[in-house]
Amino acid sequence: MKLHHMLKGACAVVALSAPMLLVSAAPASAESVLRVVKHSSLRVLDPIMTTAYMSRNHGYMIYDTLFALNEKQEITPQMAEGYTVSADGLTYTITLRDGLKFHDGAPVKAEDAVASLERWGKRDGMGQKLMDFVKEMKATSDKSFDIVLKEPYGLVLASLSKPSSNVPFIVPKKLAETPPSEPMPEQIGSGPFQWVAAQFQPGVKAVYSKFGDYKPRSEPASWAAGGKVAKVDRVEWVTMPDHMTAANALLGGEIDYIENPPTDLLPLLEADSGIELRTINELGSMVMLRPNHLHPPFNNEKVLQAMAYAINQKDVMVGMMGDNEKYYKLCKAQFVCGTPYGVETGAEGMMQGDIAKAKTLLQEAGYDGTPVMIMHPTDVATLSSHPPIVAQAMRQAGFKVDLVAMDWQTLVGRRAKQDPVAQGGWNVFITTWVGPDLMNPVANLGVNGRGKQGGWFGWYENAEMEKLRDAFARETDEAKQKALVDEMSKLSWKTIPNLPLGQFFTVSAWRKGVVQGVLDGPAPFFWNISKTKG
Secondary structure (H helix, E strand, C coil): CCCCECCCCCCCCCCCCHHHHHCCCCCCCCCCEEEEECCCCCCCCCCCCCCCHHHHHHHHHHCECCEEECCCCEEEECCEEEEEECCCCCEEEEEECCCCECCCCCECCHHHHHHHHHHHHHHCHHHHHHHHHEEEEEECCCCEEEEEECCCCCCHHHHHCCCCCCCCCECCHHHHCCCCCCCCCCCCCCCCEEECHHHCECCCEEEEEECCCCCCCCCCCECCECCCCCCCCEEEEECCCCHHHHHHHHHCCCCCEECCCCHHHHHHHHCCCCEEEECCCCCCEEEEEEECCCCCCCCCHHHHHHHHHHCEHHHHHHHHHCCCCCCEECCCCCCCCCCCCCCCCCCCCCCECCHHHHHHHHHHHCCCCCCEEEEEECCCCCCCCHHHHHHHHHHHHCCCEEEEEECHHHHHHHCCCCCCHHHCCCCEEEEEEEHHHHCCCCCCHHHCCECCCCCCCCCCECHHHHHHHHHHHHCCCHHHHHHHHHHHHHHHHHHCCCEEEEEECCCEEEEECCEECCCCCCCCCCCCCEECCC
C-alpha cells in the first residue's frame, strides 16, 4: 500500500576546569563510548508525562515507535511490519514485525502497543485528537491489533509517526497502565539502547548501553526511520552547565559531541579543523512565549494583546542568535514559516515593539499592576536570553514584571502547576519547539484550545479554535485546509494562546573523523553513529 506524507505539500582555549571531573575515564575494556553534552540535564524520564525535549531524547534512546518519518517526511513502518485499512476507512489493522523484544527479555505484543497508544492519546495533543475519532483499539493476536474509528480520519498514520513531543513510544503494557500524569516506575524499552539505571546521576550523567537483542530494520537509517543500528557500545550524556567548559572539552577530546553550542562560541569551534559543525534540523525551531491563561493578568485578551505589541521579535532573535541572519528568521507564523501552513494572518503590527499601542491596550484593559512572573531558565543556551528582553519590553509598556531565575528542570516542574503565583504557579515561560512539532494545526500544542481538560501548560481554552482544528482534521481538500489555517491564525492573534518569538537554526558539533554517521532529524539520534579511536 502506498504510504502517505505527514504533510502535503577570537576566543582562546582556557584550561579545563573542575566540571571536567564529570567525564569518567575510559573503561579498561575495548568498548566504544560516545560522550555527549546535551542542551540540558536529564531529570524527567517519562517522555509522555512531559513535552520537554530532554525527556523526548531519552525516549528515542530506549524506545521505538510503530511508524516513523524518514528524511523526505514519508511515513514508513518501524516496529510495524505493515498495515491494512478496511474499505470503509474505519478499521486500521497493524501487524508487528517478528523478533521485537523489550529490554527485560519479554516479547513485544500487540497489547503493549494498544496500551501505549491509549496512554499517549490521553496526554499528547495530536493523540487526543486522534482518540476523539477512535471507537476502540483492540489486540486481535499477539502480533496484530485494530484501531476502529467512529468516522474516517485522515491523520491516523501521521499521528502514529509523530516525530517529536510527545512521541507515541511503545512500552510494556504493565508500564503503559501508569496514569499519564504519573511517572512510569521503570524504563523498559525495546529500542537500540537500554537504560543503565544504576549509573544515572540526575544533573550529572545519564548512561545507555547497546541492546544486543535489538533487531533493526533492513532499510538505511533516515531521520527517525529505517535501521536503528547501535554502532557504539555505550552512550554517556554528561552535564556541563558552563558552555566554555564544554567547548574546551570537545576541543580537547574529552567529549565527542555537543548538541547545541551557543552562537557566541561557534567561531572558536569553527576555527578548529578537528571539529565538524552542522545543522541537523533543517526545518529549524521556533521560540514560543506561553502565557498562563488561568490567572490575572492574562485572563484578559487586551492584556495579552498589549504584550504582543510590546515585544519586538527582532530584539529577541538578535539577543539569542547574534545579528547574523543565517541563524534566525523573523517569523510570526503559528505553524512555522516555510511550510504549507506558514501564514501570519492576523499578526499585522504585532511583535514590532509598538510600546504606545501596548500602553493604550493596557489602559483599555484596566490593568491594575498585577505582577507578571516570568520564569527565567539560566542553564540552557537557547532559552536564557529571551526572558530579560521580553521583561524589558513589557516594563516599558507599563507591566510590572518579576523575572525569576531557575534552572530548566525546575521550570519544567513548575510549569505544570495550575496554582496562582503566590502558591507556586507562574505567568509566563518561554520555550522552543522543533518545526515538526508545530507545522500541523492538529499536532501544534500551542493552539490546543482544550484548557484544563487536556490542554498544554498555560491552559488556553477556546471552543472556536477547537472547532477549527476538528474541521481541519476532517478536511481532505488542500485549499479548504489552508483557509481553515488562515482562520486559526487570525483567532490566535486575537486570543493569544502563545506568541511566536521567531525561528532559529542551531548547529551541533562533534569531533571530525572520530564521530561519523550523525543523522539529520528533528531530534538528536544516536543510532547509526560510530566512533573511531582518537
